[in-house]
Amino acid sequence: GAVVSQHPSWVICKSGTSVKIECRSLDFQATTMFWYRQFPKQSLMLMATSNEGSKATYEQGVEKDKFLINHASLTLSTLTVTSAHPEDSSFYICSARGLSGYTFGSGTRLTVV
Amino acid sequence: LAKTTQPISMDSYEGQEVNITCSHNNIATNDYITWYQQFPSQGPRFIIQGYKTKVTNEVASLFIPADRKSSTLSLPRVSLSDTAVYYCLVGGNSGNTPLVFGKGTRLSVIA
Numbered sequence: 001g002a003v004v005s006q007h008p009s010w011v012i013c014k015s016g017t018s019v020k021i022e023c024r025s026l027d028f029q030a031t032t033m034f035w036y037r038q039f040p041k042q043s044l045m046l047m048a049t050s051n052e053g054s055k056a057t058y059e060q061g062v063e064k065d066k067f068l069i070n071h072a073s074l075t076l077s078t079l080t081v082t083s084a085h086p087e088d089s090s091f092y093i094c095s096a097r098g099l100s101g102y103t104f105g106s107g108t109r110l111t112v113v
Numbered sequence: 114l115a116k117t118t119q120p121i122s123m124d125s126y127e128g129q130e131v132n133i134t135c136s137h138n139n140i141a142t143n144d145y146i147t148w149y150q151q152f153p154s155q156g157p158r159f160i161i162q163g164y165k166t167k168v169t170n171e172v173a174s175l176f177i178p179a180d181r182k183s184s185t186l187s188l189p190r191v192s193l194s195d196t197a198v199y200y201c202l203v204g205g206n207s208g209n210t211p212l213v214f215g216k217g218t219r220l221s222v223i224a
Contacts, residue, residue, distance in 0.1 A: 006156070032209035043200070044157070044214040093156045095212065101147065102212055104156030 002028050002098025006105025013084055013112055021079045021108045023094030029074035030096035035067075038091040038107075050077040084112040117201045122219040131188045133218050135201030138182045144203045146177060146184045151198045151217070160199070161186070188220075196222045 003026040013019050023033055031052045036044040048069055049057040056069035066088075068080040077096075081088055089112045094105045118136040125131045137146070145164050149157035161168055163175040163184070174187040188195060200217040204210060 004156075034211045036214075043216050046211050046213060049209075049211055091154065095156075097209055101159060101162065104149075104158070107154060107156045109154060 002103045004096050004103045004105040010109040018082045023077045025075045025096045028098040033077040034095040035079050036093045086112045117215040119218045124221045131191050133186045136183045137203045140203050143205050147202050148186045149200045191222045193222050
């Protein structure tokens with residue numbers, strides 16, 4: 001079945017630094033990938049839709065200059081959290097649609113200290 | 114995308130059958146109903162998908178009445194490892210529209 005690989009699985013960074021999260025579709029091509037954020041005890045919130053070769057589409061309230069998305073190939077999308085602050089600490093999850101439906105990555109736990 | 118409503122939480126003892134019902138009154142003709150399971154600090158995992166009537170796989174059954182305004186996920190003989198959050202989603206089965214998650218149902222299985 002379709003597999004989406006997400007790295008790193010967890011990261012701790014200092015406030016003010018940037019962190020890059022990678023999302024790869026391993027056995028299928030994904031022209032579109034999705035990025036979600038999940039706070040403790042809450043549901044997944046869609047942040048943006050990543051489109052290969054074009055600009056990402058951000059949901060209302062998500063700062064595009066803070067959460068940079070790059071989808072340079074059909075199998076890789078990256079989310080960069082720039083100038084991270086403690087309030088950006090969260091669980092970030094990517095998703096892509098394969099032939100059998102939507103598949104999710106294993107998530108990245110970001111902790112900003 | 115159709116909005117879904119599920120119970121916030123449910124408790125069950127091991128070995129019992131658990132039924133989680135989801136309401137989706139505004140489901141569109143093209144929409145499928147899909148259930149995902151999520152464990153803490155993991156991405157959601159696909160459980161089952163259906164359009165109408167009944168669908169069964171190795172882990173669950175999905176019951177959808179004729180009007181499709183609701184659906185019920187049935188987990189037979191749950192174990193402690195079934196403790197998770199279960200999400201019901203409705204949406205098209207083609208194209209690249211993102212899945213929009215509701216609050217989900219937190220199932221706690223007790224020994």
